[in-house]
Amino acid sequence: MKQKPVISFEFFPPKTPEGLAKLMQTAQKLQEFSPEFFSVTFGAGGSTREGTLETVRQLQEKTKTAVAPHLACMGCTEAELTDIIKHYKKMGLKRIVALRGDLPSGMGHSGELKYAYELVQLIRKTADDHFHIEVAAYPEFHPQAKSAHDDILHFKNKVEAGANSAITQYFFNADAYFHFRDECAKQGILIPIVPGIMPITLFSKLVRFSDSCGAEIPRWIRKKCETYHDDADSIREFGIEIVHSLCDRLLEGGAPGLHFYTLNQADMSAILIPRLSKRFTK
Numbered sequence: 001m002k003q004k005p006v007i008s009f010e011f012f013p014p015k016t017p018e019g020l021a022k023l024m025q026t027a028q029k030l031q032e033f034s035p036e037f038f039s040v041t042f043g044a045g046g047s048t049r050e051g052t053l054e055t056v057r058q059l060q061e062k063t064k065t066a067v068a069p070h071l072a073c074m075g076c077t078e079a080e081l082t083d084i085i086k087h088y089k090k091m092g093l094k095r096i097v098a099l100r101g102d103l104p105s106g107m108g109h110s111g112e113l114k115y116a117y118e119l120v121q122l123i124r125k126t127a128d129d130h131f132h133i134e135v136a137a138y139p140e141f142h143p144q145a146k147s148a149h150d151d152i153l154h155f156k157n158k159v160e161a162g163a164n165s166a167i168t169q170y171f172f173n174a175d176a177y178f179h180f181r182d183e184c185a186k187q188g189i190l191i192p193i194v195p196g197i198m199p200i201t202l203f204s205k206l207v208r209f210s211d212s213c214g215a216e217i218p219r220w221i222r223k224k225c226e227t228y229h230d231d232a233d234s235i236r237e238f239g240i241e242i243v244h245s246l247c248d249r250l251l252e253g254g255a256p257g258l259h260f261y262t263l264n265q266a267d268m269s270a271i272l273i274p275r276l277s278k279r280f281t282k
């Protein structure tokens with residue numbers, strides 16, 4: 001029997017107390033969808049270390065949902081990472097999203113651990129099996145990978161180091177996900193690979209971000225959004241239609257759940273999830 005798909009929501013640490021208070025309201029709204037967890041991003045090099053911790057702490061205090069901090073090894077020393085892992089364990093957290101990270105330009109040193117699989121190893125060494133470890137996966141392949149095949153083998157390294165499940169970079173082409181999942185299975189990677197879902201709202205921002213992280217916006221979506229110019233309402237309507245049909249196809253095709261990149265807003269997820277309700281009640 002097919003398992004009921006799981007939902008999770010990703011936030012970034014707000015820069016101001018007002019932003020943090022607003023995020024707590026967003027999280028309280030999203031909690032109604034019974035998510036498996038909320039995750040909170042971490043700036044490589046520790047740039048959001050305090051903000052990530054404070055956001056995680058408040059989510060723990062003000063919601064009933066489990067919280068999974070992200071941890072990025074790039075730009076941090078092994079000792080710093082070990083301290084953070086121990087601290088998260090002390091806080092009673094049970095899940096970590098383990099990443100390499102991307103250093104902001106101008107930030108010099110890359111740290112002692114070069115790849116995410118080394119961070120997975122460090123988490124296992126420091127806390128044994130205490131944490132459920134999530135890692136990143138790339139259906140359209142990571143932009144720095146030498147080849148698609150290498151990228152899958154590097155993903156496999158993270159699984160062999162102890163990752164329990166994966167969240168993907170966002171994408172708008174369901175076939176890329178299905179192909180990637182099947183290629184992973186051929187390599188013996190059988191952990192759940194949950195698609196990361198990005199809403200289409202601020203189109204120009206999405207284009208800039210997608211170019212840098214290697215997520216492809218199909219030409220027909222770009223062209224259609226361009227015809228709307230600055231008509232935010234039309235882009236939003238179109239975006240909901242596209243992302244809804246993507247989520248529906250992914251769940252129909254057996255994706256184990258959906259991880260929403262919320263951009264700290266509840267509205268898009270709150271529109272999409274009820275429309276997908278038949279997929280969540282099976």
Ligand code: FAD
Binds near residue numbers: 116142151196
């Ligand atoms: P890795 O798995 O280490 O892979 C990075 C690259 O190195 C890939 O091209 C891989 O093929 C290659 N590689 C791996 N191992 C080897 C090896 N042994 N030899 C040669 N090449 C190798 N970034 C943040 O800074 N903070 C966040 O909170 C954050 N959250 C994210 C959440 C999700 C769900 C996703 C998908 C990404 C997130 N990112 C975050 C971005 C991520 O850090 C970047 O995409 C980064 O460039 C790669 O991280 P990774 O963990 O996939 O790295």
